Amino acid sequence: MNLFDALTALLLVLLAWRCLIVPDLFRSIVLFVVFGLLLALTWARLDAPDLALAEAAIGAGVLGVLLLGTWRALGSPRRGETPSSSLPAGLRVLSAAGSAVLAGALAYGLHLLPGTGDGAGTLALETLPLPATGQPVTAVLLDFRSYDTLLETAVLLMAVVGTWLARSPLLDALSSEDATAHTPVMPVLMRLFAPVLLVTGAYLVWAGAYTPGGAFQGGAVLAAAGVLLALGRRLGTAPDAGWLLRLLLVLGVLVFIGAGLLLMPAQNAFMAYPERWAGLIMHLVEYTLAVSIALSLLLLFTGRPGLRGISG
Amino acid sequence: MTEMLPVLAVFLPLLAGVILFLSGPGPGGLWALGGIVLSAAPSLLLVRQVAVMGTIEHLMGGWSVPLGIRLMADGLSALMILLTAVVGVLVSIHALGLFDRRDAASRQFWVLWPLLWGALNALFLSADLFNAYVTLELVTLAAIPLVLLAGSARAVSAALRYLILALFGSMLYLAGVALIYGLTGVLDMQLAGERLAGGGWVVNLAAALMVTGLLVKAAIVPFHLWLPDAHGSAPAPVSALLSALVVKAAVYLLLRLWSGPLLEPLSQPSVAWLLAGLGVAAILYGSVQALRQPRLKLVVAYSTVAQLGYMLLLFPMAGLLAWQGVIYHGVAHGVAKAALFLAAGNILYQIGHDRIVDLRGSGTVLAVSFGTFAIAGISIMGLPPSGGFLGKWLLLQATLGAGAWWLALVILAGGLLAAGYVFRVLRAAFQLPDSDAEGMEPPVRHIGPLMRWPALVLALLGIALGFAGEPLLALLGDMPGGAG
Numbered sequence: 001m002n003l004f005d006a007l008t009a010l011l012l013v014l015l016a017w018r019c020l021i022v023p024d025l026f027r028s029i030v031l032f033v034v035f036g037l038l039l040a041l042t043w044a045r046l047d048a049p050d051l052a053l054a055e056a057a058i059g060a061g062v063l064g065v066l067l068l069g070t071w072r073a074l075g076s077p078r079r080g081e082t083p084s085s086s087l088p089a090g091l092r093v094l095s096a097a098g099s100a101v102l103a104g105a106l107a108y109g110l111h112l113l114p115g116t117g118d119g120a121g122t123l124a125l126e127t128l129p130l131p132a133t134g135q136p137v138t139a140v141l142l143d144f145r146s147y148d149t150l151l152e153t154a155v156l157l158m159a160v161v162g163t164w165l166a167r168s169p170l171l172d173a174l175s176s177e178d179a180t181a182h183t184p185v186m187p188v189l190m191r192l193f194a195p196v197l198l199v200t201g202a203y204l205v206w207a208g209a210y211t212p213g214g215a216f217q218g219g220a221v222l223a224a225a226g227v228l229l230a231l232g233r234r235l236g237t238a239p240d241a242g243w244l245l246r247l248l249l250v251l252g253v254l255v256f257i258g259a260g261l262l263l264m265p266a267q268n269a270f271m272a273y274p275e276r277w278a279g280l281i282m283h284l285v286e287y288t289l290a291v292s293i294a295l296s297l298l299l300l301f302t303g304r305p306g307l308r309g310i311s312g
Numbered sequence: 313m314t315e316m317l318p319v320l321a322v323f324l325p326l327l328a329g330v331i332l333f334l335s336g337p338g339p340g341g342l343w344a345l346g347g348i349v350l351s352a353a354p355s356l357l358l359v360r361q362v363a364v365m366g367t368i369e370h371l372m373g374g375w376s377v378p379l380g381i382r383l384m385a386d387g388l389s390a391l392m393i394l395l396t397a398v399v400g401v402l403v404s405i406h407a408l409g410l411f412d413r414r415d416a417a418s419r420q421f422w423v424l425w426p427l428l429w430g431a432l433n434a435l436f437l438s439a440d441l442f443n444a445y446v447t448l449e450l451v452t453l454a455a456i457p458l459v460l461l462a463g464s465a466r467a468v469s470a471a472l473r474y475l476i477l478a479l480f481g482s483m484l485y486l487a488g489v490a491l492i493y494g495l496t497g498v499l500d501m502q503l504a505g506e507r508l509a510g511g512g513w514v515v516n517l518a519a520a521l522m523v524t525g526l527l528v529k530a531a532i533v534p535f536h537l538w539l540p541d542a543h544g545s546a547p548a549p550v551s552a553l554l555s556a557l558v559v560k561a562a563v564y565l566l567l568r569l570w571s572g573p574l575l576e577p578l579s580q581p582s583v584a585w586l587l588a589g590l591g592v593a594a595i596l597y598g599s600v601q602a603l604r605q606p607r608l609k610l611v612v613a614y615s616t617v618a619q620l621g622y623m624l625l626l627f628p629m630a631g632l633l634a635w636q637g638v639i640y641h642g643v644a645h646g647v648a649k650a651a652l653f654l655a656a657g658n659i660l661y662q663i664g665h666d667r668i669v670d671l672r673g674s675g676t677v678l679a680v681s682f683g684t685f686a687i688a689g690i691s692i693m694g695l696p697p698s699g700g701f702l703g704k705w706l707l708l709q710a711t712l713g714a715g716a717w718w719l720a721l722v723i724l725a726g727g728l729l730a731a732g733y734v735f736r737v738l739r740a741a742f743q744l745p746d747s748d749a750e751g752m753e754p755p756v757r758h759i760g761p762l763m764r765w766p767a768l769v770l771a772l773l774g775i776a777l778g779f780a781g782e783p784l785l786a787l788l789g790d791m792p793g794g795a796g
Contacts, residue, residue, distance in 0.1 A: 105517055106487060106491075106517075109491055109513070109514045109517045109518075110491075110494070112512075112513060112514050113491070113494040113495060113514065114495070118497060119378070119493070119496065119497015119498055120378040120379055120497055120498050120499065121497065122497070123378060123379050124379060127379060143373060143375075144373065144375050144379050144380055145380065145381055145442075145443075146372070146373055147372040147373065147381045147443065148381065148442065148443055148446050151431075151434060151443075151446045151447060151450055152446060154326060154427060154430075154431075154450060155449065155450060155453050157329075157330070157333065157423075157427070158424065158427060158450070158453045158454050158457060159453065161333075161420050161423055161424060161457055162453070162456060162457030162460065164420070165417060165420055165457050165460035165461060165463075166457070166460050166468055166471065166472075240416075241336075243334070243336060246333060246334050246336060247334060249333075250330045250333060250334060253326075253330055254330060257323050257326065257327055257330075260319075260323070261319075261320075261323060261327075264316055264319065265316075267374065268315070268374070269370070269371055269372065269373060269374035270316075270319040270323075270370065270372055270373070271372060271373045272373050272374035272375075
């Protein structure tokens with residue numbers, strides 16, 4: 001551990017602390033985004049580039065956008081206002097003490113852990129030439145433990161439907177009158193960055209088979225392009241999702257389940273693909289998943305079922 | 313074909329949810345009905361095969377453990393899947409009557425509920441610690457939007473509270489799984505259990521984290537804070553599904569861990585008695601709260617808090633009788649509680665409110681609904697003949713066998729308190745009005761047969777479970793892993 005790592009660790013704790021205690025909601029969100037970026041850097045330092053990408057794209061990027069969108073939706077009267085904590089001081093001290101004990105116990109427990117040599121991870125690396133993709137993380141996500149990945153993609157569908165349901169009783173204000181859209185910077189930013197984001201996202205998905213990256217990271221970046229278009233008022237919302245949008249939202253899950261179920265009688269196991277086709281199927285799954293993930297994340301941001309293009 | 317059934321039991325419901333999402337504002341209830349059939353059929357086939365052939369396993373992707381994920385359908389899984397299918401079908405029929413598919417929000421029920429069904433089956437079939445986490449998340453994240461279907465601001469705040477506490481529980485569980493993976497290098501429950509033998513400080517920590525996380529999700533006192541609001545403000549079919557199945561999924565996982573990888577840390581007497589103590593607290597606190605609630609649905613919700621407590625009494629007794637008793641109690645409660653919530657929902661729907669003091673005299677007008685409530689109440693109280701009686705009877709024998717007579721007293725007290733809150737409602741409903749002027753108000757809305765009969769069938773099933781002990785306990789079989 002060198003000075004840089006020590007400094008990063010210290011900064012992480014400091015940022016988390018500030019993020020929790022800062023009275024202004026907006027600053028708290030900004031601190032959270034910075035925290036996410038620093039965390040991504042930490043993952044990179046720990047030789048986990050996949051996690052670093054995911055953390056940067058989803059943890060800092062998408063989550064930051066969602067938080068800022070929510071903050072904006074809270075309306076101007078609340079801005080800058082101290083979020084009133086309903087917890088009495090005693091309970092706050094108690095929860096702080098509880099967190100400290102938990103953190104201490106976890107740190108001590110992690111310290112006691114042996115380095116295991118014969119676990120599933122080692123076995124996965126040894127088996128690596130076998131699966132259709134040589135990239136270890138992708139092999140785990142789309143082959144060894146593809147079942148987990150498939151179930152997780154269903155979470156996105158639930159989240160999107162949940163957002164629609166949660167939103168309607170709460171507010172229906174956030175749409176057209178949007179300050180950011182009128183700034184002169186926005187069109188320039190959009191023209192500059194939207195194509196870059198699209199290409200970067202597509203690259204991340206494609207690269208997932210060989211190097212760090214994949215459907216989740218790539219999808220998040222693609223979603224960012226969509227968010228930019230929505231902010232620049234090239235993408236508007238609609239009260240209902242058309243059939244094409246609905247299809248694209250579930251395309252990844254459909255292809256994933258379909259490939260697994262259709263090949264099951266021949267392979268005698270769910271999601272076991274014949275060797276010749278395995279690579280092709282996994283790519284297909286990865287690309288369609290990326291599209292579905294990108295759209296789901298974008299819809300989480302816009303908060304309404306439908307999307308429509310705005311020419312201009 | 314047989315080894316495909318576990319996969320189909322997970323993915324046909326998920327597929328049904330996706331298809332119903334795609335179909336959009338489609339042609340009414342037929343699509344939904346198709347979804348129900350598609351979801352229920354593989355479950356029932358799987359249960360039959362397990363009953364005939366015993367445990368069925370499936371290696372996902374053809375990868376053997378510890379590399380891949382194992383699905384396992386043993387007696388306990390099969391029983392839970394059967395409970396889900398039976399309650400699921402009947403609640404679905406009720407929902408067909410209640411939710412108009414032309415209404416945008418109601419339509420989402422038919423997306424979320426099949427997804428929840430698939431997620432529940434996935435959880436009951438999981439034999440992998442991390443996969444169990446994923447499925448538990450899936451169950452929670454399908455359940456929370458369902459609460460939102462009520463559409464009120466109150467439901468939104470209840471759902472958000474549920475979300476925050478559930479995420480806290482998930483985080484604790486996941487931290488425990490991470491520690492176990494760090495210790496053993498495997499996630500398969502059986503392999504991890506073998507490698508964890510001998511215990512140690514880290515194993516205890518991991519067990520504490522995982523169990524606490526599950527207790528939060530199962531709404532065991534003192535982590536019950538989210539349940540009454542969420543279950544009380546959701547639409548009736550959703551409340552029924554949440555109380556009968558969703559909280560039980562967390563308890564199921566607790567039992568699964570106890571009978572498998574975490575047997576050693578959870579069998580230490582101090583831990584076992586601590587858990588049983590929480591169970592006792594849940595039984596007494598939940599029942600007393602149920603007695604004091606002003607609204608019918610909240611009575612039923614607090615009753616769930618109380619009834620879940622019985623399932624924790626297993627730990628210090630740890631014999632076959634207690635195992636059978638606890639699980640039978642869980643199944644019987646699932647059926648009876650679904651009936652109670654549907655009946656309460658029907659009452660609320662018909663008279664426009666569920667304030668108990670204002671129920672006076674409505675019993676004669678809403679005879680079927682209150683009759684259903686009363687019949688389901690028999691099983692909740694644990695009176696013979698009913699499933700609730702059988703579960704509690706087995707549990708009582710186990711406590712007396714273990715010499716824990718005061719636990720037997722708690723079980724009896726819980727039954728008495730349950731009688732108190734059930735009869736409080738019935739007394740209000742069947743009390744004659746003071747004067748003719750108040751009169752018996754006619755219902756504001758009428759319910760159709762689709763909403764009326766499923767509740768009654770569930771209530772009668774709760775009674776029938778009192779006679780079905782033998783085949784169901786045979787299906788359950790011995791304790792897995794030779795625990796205890």
